[in-house]
Amino acid sequence: MTVVVTDTGFGPDDWAAGFAPADERSADQGLDLAPDMDPVTVQIDGVPAIRIDFPSFADGRGFTIARQLRLRGFKGRLRAKGHFLADQYAMARRTGFDEVEIDDALAARQPQDQWIFRSDWQAHNYQARLRG
Numbered sequence: 001m002t003v004v005v006t007d008t009g010f011g012p013d014d015w016a017a018g019f020a021p022a023d024e025r026s027a028d029q030g031l032d033l034a035p036d037m038d039p040v041t042v043q044i045d046g047v048p049a050i051r052i053d054f055p056s057f058a059d060g061r062g063f064t065i066a067r068q069l070r071l072r073g074f075k076g077r078l079r080a081k082g083h084f085l086a087d088q089y090a091m092a093r094r095t096g097f098d099e100v101e102i103d104d105a106l107a108a109r110q111p112q113d114q115w116i117f118r119s120d121w122q123a124h125n126y127q128a129r130l131r132g
Helices: 061-071 087-093 103-108 112-117 126-132
Strands: 002-006 010-013 029-032 049-056 077-082 098-105
Touching: 002 103, 010 112, 049 061, 061 077, 061 087, 087 112, 098 103
Parallel strands: 029 049, 049 077, 077 098
Antiparallel strands: 002 010, 002 098
């Protein structure tokens, strides 16, 4: 089972169409991306959602992929999936993710209040503090 984290806390996965790799994806499904994917080569036209895998909390390549997809004009749902820390939630939102998908075990170790504490991501970042 999975938990989807948004700025309002934990919730169920409401994406019914599922995700699949590019070569197996149907038109209504979301696109699953590996962390070593080159975002320049990703076809984003007509893709309703993209999920980027984070195999380890120490692997930050997904942040770069998300930012590049948003800079290229991707407007759909962007989800991070995998071993993610609540402390990384603000960075995920700043780089363009809409939500984070974690498993139940990780949700039990990092309760909802830890994620909500970091949900005010726009006000509490380095650049905002510099701007005063």
